Amino acid sequence: MYDETFKSCFTKGTVALFFVADLRTVDDAELPGVLRNIYPKSDTDLLLAVGLSNGRIALSTFGPTEYDALGLTGKELVPRHARQCNAVCWNTIETSWVAAGLDKYRADNSVLIWDITKSSPNNENNNSGRLAVNTMAPGVELAKPIAEFGVSETAHSMAWFSSNSKIIAVGMNLKNIKFVDIRDPNKITNSTLTKAVFGLSVDPNDDRHLASFFENNIYVWDTRNFEKPILTLHQNKPVIKIAWCPTKYNLLGALQKDSSVINLYDIQHTVIGNEEVEPSVLERDVAPGSPHNIMSFSWHNSDENRFLTIALSGTITDYTVFDRITLNWAPTSNVVWTYGRKTMKYINDCPLQDISTKIRQRALAGYGLKAELYKNGEMVDNEMLSNVWNWLFLSGKLVDDGTLTGTQCKHPGVQAVLRIDPSNSKSELYSLLWSDLGNKNCQGVVRIFKHDDRDKALYLCSWHFERDSNQLTQFLEQLEKEQAYTRAAAIAVFNLKIRLAIDILSRAQESGSHSLALNVVAMALAGFTDDKNSVWKQFCTTARHKLSDPYLKVIFSFLTAENYNFESVLNENGVTVDDRVAFACMFLPDNRLHDYLKKLSDKLIEEGNLDGLLLTGTNQDGIRLLQKYLDATGDIQSTVLIAVRAFPVETFAETIKDWISSYRNLLDTWQLWNERAHFDIMLSTYWPADKAPQQVYVSCNFCGKSISAYMYGLTRGRGPFSRIGGTANKVKVRFDQPHVPNSIIVSPQMSSCPNCRKPLPRCAICLMPMGTTTGNNAGSDTAKIIEFSNWFTWCQTCRHGGHVSHMTHWFDEHSECPVTACTCKCFSVDSVSNAMIK
Known part of the structure; x- marks a missing residue:
């Protein structure tokens, strides 16, 4: 029964070490404790090395196997003197070597290393596969170990190094850990004084680290500095076993006495510069599920985070530790998480429509770079952003055509143009009749206010139209085309055109795009009366809610x-800000108008609502509004583009530069190099004083001094025949532009570095020196850039190159570098070319 249980649990490739209290195939009186260790070369069959209490190592299997024919099943490795076997350890490189650690016996060695492939005369007739214990007759020759050491010492535990088959670490005498080279056992390669000599275990993924324990403490050592442990892990109870996980780096499992859980320690080694700092530890406990105390455990050698445990009751549990999920965001909004060594990409930017995805899509479409501001609003599906770009276009146009005068701002807000001073110039009050309905029930008047500044504000709200002109009609027709029927009807009513509002609502009903409710509203408007006590007013006051x-x-x-x-x-939030502001400019007296606009402006700024730019304009309050908008939405793109296109650079340069830097870094992270270049070009147009500094220089590969700076100075008036170091510069003079008489281009050309005289690189195709500047002086202050085909390009791998046109023609037919001795596949390693091919 026990054989079948172990056979089902020792899976392929598993290296296990169990302390078994009772084996039915062994005499209980003779074997109170048994050590088992699986042959590391096991494939389909399992071969176990069993350390017995008399010091012998017995090789055993669970039944008929391939090892029977090799004479390994039932074979015993017998020491010269019987004593307790404390440890059994297979060599993972020289897989036929097995080491045994024994108790002290006078002048005998405590560490014996055998090669199981060598014959042993003591068990030629024992192939039963049982854990048989043989008593050798006197005078029978024993198989000799291939190496032994540790005279008059006790070996408590041992571990082979996975990268060196000749080095073994042994904990001895309850006082030190030794590294022994079995080729010269008398020579100790390294050692340290410590009582932590039990459970010695070398990290299978990193030979530099090993662990051991003593009583309640686990010690982690670094073999490069073996004087003291790099980490000490204190436990609540005495430790009975530790083991490194072979499938995960730096994961150490530990088992305490009388415990039903396995303690896991993820040891993080950190290197700063060239110095390794003290490691940090992530601790975790896992309960394999057995209610009884666990006696031992063993990691699976190939399945990730999988181990076996055996409880005091004899229950064997197969358990897999589930890793903590590590989430990672890619710059393109892909979400990646890992489980062990398996990686899965699960969410991409298609379903994840967050602000970063929208920014990237807008950048690819050229958002914010259109010359006419309103066209940028057409590129977004956000109504607020669309309104802002349209308003910026409108306000800029009003300033340019002289409609808005007396302001220094390119895009003034309503608060900037509405500078009514009640002490000097009050708004004029007009009383208008409800003449539109032609009905005797409307005998009252409507009070409105007029002022030049109010007119400017109405222009900014797109509401400036005379009552008897066609401007109102045209504006309302445009709203009807956009199917904004209720908004058009409301603006008509505010301009005392109730009959026009009824017609608009009726047309909306005829279009079939609205419910029957609009027809009822139109009928209600038809019965309008300004009598305060009328049934109509009482009914509408109740029904409007x-x-x-x-x-x-x-x-x-x-x-x-x-x-x-x-x-x-x-205060109706569903009404647009420009409509509410325009209504206030028509119907509120001066003092109430200023109070309302101030209150509304503060509210919109606090919300980060860009519609508030209508009130603030491009002043300091506008900057505050953009910052609030950025904080609320994370839309650095719109924030930057609006700031650059609308706000004065001389006033807000320092504030906006931080936003610009963030947006540039974002484009660089996404590798949107073209979009970044177009943004920089636009930036230099609107902020000419903020041109990006030169980032690429031509310098000599030998002396490191700049060549481009010298050529730039040559074309700027230092003279075509000026000398540096006593050597005249070569100048190429050619006639150009034959339709312009006497026009020539003077192009300086060099074949060597003007500083160290080393030859400059040559074009790999035409073999001409690559020493012609791209900026040519044609006798005027304006530099002419030569055609791109005459520029220079080179391979980032082999550094060979030449003129763009020459290299392009070459790689139309070849993929290999044109330099004869170079075998670089330049065209194949070019990611841009590969993308074009795909």
């Missing part, structure tokens, strides 16, 4: 308002 459309709400709020209290209109 049941309407869901914000513009229908404000229509009846306006028509039923008492004492010119329009708070319900001004």
